[in-house]
Amino acid sequence: MNLQEKLSQSFKDLGSRLNGSESKSLRELRSRSFDYFKGQGFPTNQDEEWKYTSLNKIVKRDFDFSSQVSSEILAEDIEPFLCEGLDSYKLIFINGVFNKSLSILGSNEKFFVGSLKQGMKEMPDIINTHYGKLADTKQSLVALNTAMANEGAFVYVNKGVKLDKLVQILFVNTNHEESRMMQTRNLFVLEDFAEVQIFERHQALNQGHVFSNSVTESSVGNQAHFKHFKLQNDFDSSSMVDSTFVKQGANSSALVDTFAFSGELVRNNLHFEFTGMHAEAHMDAITLLKGKSLVDHHTFVDHAVPHCQSNQLYKGVYDEKSKGVFNGKVMVRKDAQKTNAFQQNNNLLLSDFSSIDTKPQLEIFADDVACSHGCTIGQLDEEALFYMQTRGIPLKEAKAFLMFAFAGDTLKNITIPELKTQLINLVARELKVDLELNEV
Amino acid sequence: MLKIKDLSVEIEGNKILKGLNLEMNKGEVHAIMGPNGAGKSTLSAVIAGREEYEVTGGTIEFEEKDIMDMAPEERAHLGIFLSFQYPVEIPGVSVTNFIKTAINESRKATDLDPMPAKDLLKKMRDKQELLEMDKTFMSRSINEGFSGGEKKRNEIFQMAMLDPKLAILDETDSGLDIDALRIVANGVNKLKNDNNAVMIITHYQRLLDHIVPDFVHVLFDGKIVKTGDKNLALRLEDQGYDWIKQEQKV
Known part of the structure; x- marks a missing residue:
């Protein structure tokens, strides 16, 4: 069959x-x-x-x-x-x-x-x-x-x-x-x-x-x-x-x-x-991949009524042969005046074989709205790595630190401390951050 | 403490340092002055271990150890500190977390246990006070949104926390107003003792009014061409570098 x-x-x-x-x-x-x-x-x-x-x-x-x-x-x-x-x-x-x-x-x-x-x-x-x-x-x-x-x-x-x-x-x-x-x-x-x-x-x-x-x-x-x-x-x-x-x-x-x-x-x-009206939507995501994994995020936000807000923050770190896709569509319909729609997709590619396809799509039919989208694809900042090394932080830890910092702002909306700790630890583990990251 | 012999360095095929010699001992303050493009920042970066530079000749020894093949962090663990001309912003990493990690990585490298949180906090408070820094500094992301003066103070704060044996201050005075300059210089003077050494890289005399050098070296065209005492810096301030250039031509 x-x-x-x-x-x-x-x-x-x-x-x-x-x-x-x-x-x-x-x-x-x-x-x-x-x-x-x-x-x-x-x-x-x-x-x-x-x-x-x-x-x-x-x-x-x-x-x-x-x-x-x-x-x-x-x-x-x-x-x-x-x-x-x-x-x-x-x-x-x-x-x-x-x-x-x-x-x-x-x-x-x-x-x-x-x-x-x-x-x-x-x-x-x-x-x-x-x-x-x-x-x-x-x-x-x-x-x-x-x-x-x-x-x-x-x-x-x-x-x-x-x-x-x-x-x-x-x-x-x-x-x-x-x-x-x-x-x-x-x-x-x-x-x-x-x-x-x-x-x-x-x-x-x-x-x-x-x-x-x-x-x-x-x-x-x-x-x-x-x-x-x-x-x-x-x-x-x-x-x-x-x-x-x-x-x-x-x-x-x-x-x-x-x-x-x-x-x-x-x-x-x-x-x-x-x-x-006056509804607020948040979409956060952190994607951390290696091997041959593929993660594809497709979002669609339909603004059909006025005075609503949507925020999308999608971050990804791709190593080895992993692949990411971000396709974020925002529709602002004719009557949805005063819409605020923001979309951000930031990516780090850690290997020459990893890739990300990112496609923001804004379709706006109202005239009094604030909509933005941004997308970055980059590597770890060499200057920042050297800076950390000169302070005695080994390269591997410095990289992990930077990746963790990169991913960090997707954790800001977690308000339950135990859940936050759990998720921070998981992110840290994925990034092999062997650091005491809690504040003293 | 630091022995640089016949150091030649290139970046992307351009010869920057061309046989530089320099020796520094414990308890000394050396100023390296020179016109733009003479190789001052290259010198500091190469001592700290920046990889982009290709060392084509010569040696650098720190406390009798050849450090040429060491990674920047290994040099830091030996006690070499570089204060950046343009400190890097690292969003998402708080000053506290960063300094704690830096200190404990250095301690780990020398087989010491992590510094107890209480001691660390106390040390941070003391050094913060020394550099007249606001408390909120500690929880801010490193250098992110810091003013020029705040960034430089943060560099000296890190230096104070890490207790280096050799501190290289690369144009620490640039972008500082009079007050910030005084605070930074005062911080360095307090940290200065008979067991450490400071290398000040600068264009101008003004920082040297506050931190008095034992030696002043003129770096020109990839070499140290003149060495004197603090009066040499005053003469450079007064007359510029033309007379050095004239001397070199002869």
């Missing part, structure tokens, strides 16, 4: 497994989406949005869709991948399957932190109102996910509630030999004046060819505040396409901060739209 046939079979199997337990509208959404995907197939380089990034090699693999042998994962196996020293909610998924015993859930009339499946049972109205409403099923991989996904995280925060703890979501993959495809799906709903912070991590434990096709929908109400940190720290044998859709109401703020440290192929599609 080829992949398309396998997927068709797998879709049928899913249908019989669910056996009509889902709502009619969801069943229809699934089948509509699957038909669309079948018609479109996987994206190819012919598609403008996929010009620099080819899924070809990945989709040719012999994926195994047989049901997974449940893997014995203990709390201590996953502990290193969670933020330490912090009281938090935890949603743990092993090979795409929700693991209740390793998770720390929470729910009352103010909020719900659990799995999507649970959510569908316990809060069907909320799910019906929000599920599948933001994700663009005219993108074939989003359509595929919408058809096939039935596991993922669901976080709901009611009006005026500030969630007391960080929500940590960990997707662990334990496969080693067979190639696996994962369809994970998250839904985050913040009602007006709600607040939540989420840390989502994808982590392989073994060198298996895992391809995660993940979709996240985040609905951020009026005056709500949302922060979503994503860590993609897999083996370089893992691949991932993450499509995240954020909708923001008036006076809200939302941050998506992406840390991409490895992967055979990682594609992040980040889509922001505003439904009310």
